[in-house]
Amino acid sequence: MLTQEQINFYNENGFLHIPRVYSAAETQELSDEMDRLVEDWAFTSPGWSGPWRQAYMDPETEQKSKLTAMHDLHFYSSAWARAVINPNLTAALSDLLGPNVELHHTTMHIKPPQTGHPFPMHQDNPFYGHQDGRYIDVLVHLDDTCHENGEIRFLAGSHKMGHLDHITQTADGPCTPHLPTDEYKLEATVPVPAKAGDIVIFCIDTIHGSYINQTKKPRRLVRMGYRNPDNRQVYGQSFGRPGLMVHGYRDRHQGDEPFSQAA
DSSP states (O other): OOOHHHHHHHHHHHHETTTTTTTHHHHHHHHHHHHHHHHHEEEOOOOSTTTTHHHHHHHHHHHBEEEEEOOOGGOOOOHHHHHHHHHHHHHHHHHHSSEEEEEEEEEEEETTTTTTTEEHHHHHHHHSSSSSSSEEEEESSSSSSOOTTTEEEEEGGGGOOOOOOOOETTTTTTEEEOTTTSSSGGSSSEHHHHHHHHEEEEETTOEEEEEOOOSSSOOEEEEEEEEESSSOOOOTTTTTTOOOEEESSSOOTTOOOOOOOOO
């Protein structure tokens, strides 16, 4: 699926934009199902907590900023179940993770119009910690992205630093993991705008973030996480549950037991 040039770019930078993974018809179906899921199942909240909010937003915007989200869309929608096993996607992932690829989770991220939630600089490992970097997050784009609606942005090559310590505690209590705003700045990142139907992939250790949505339309993405099944999870979202094998085979290692069949 991927050219050697694309593989080299990912290995060097920790991210890659792959256009037109989903056809126009598939993208429209996923978009329609997304709207239905928002109506029936998703929740809207102030989003991530922490002192970074004051660094990214003025007080009035910070009070209004929202994020619409839900987890595991493929448990609710057959269209999204098909999306996670898309052969173009899984072939690309196998070029980077190896022949065996396991789905870990899917999560909706919608930035509502005008005050849609920005994201501070962070890695994804603090949210679903794994032993190593053989984990790729995939952003499925349902809308075209640009600076005005908060496209994804990366600190190129930052995955080579491995797992970093994040701020998780303030004087007021726990907060959402993020990196210090005085050390890691959005201004230093590479913007990666994409079209609906495109994907942008990145390593679990690649530092990334995004600006607020300033437009009058929502910015809709779905993050789908995949790993080499030998890269074992140690904590966080979806910990302890097996994922669907979307490419290859789950090898058995010493000490592995079949998954529980208990009622």
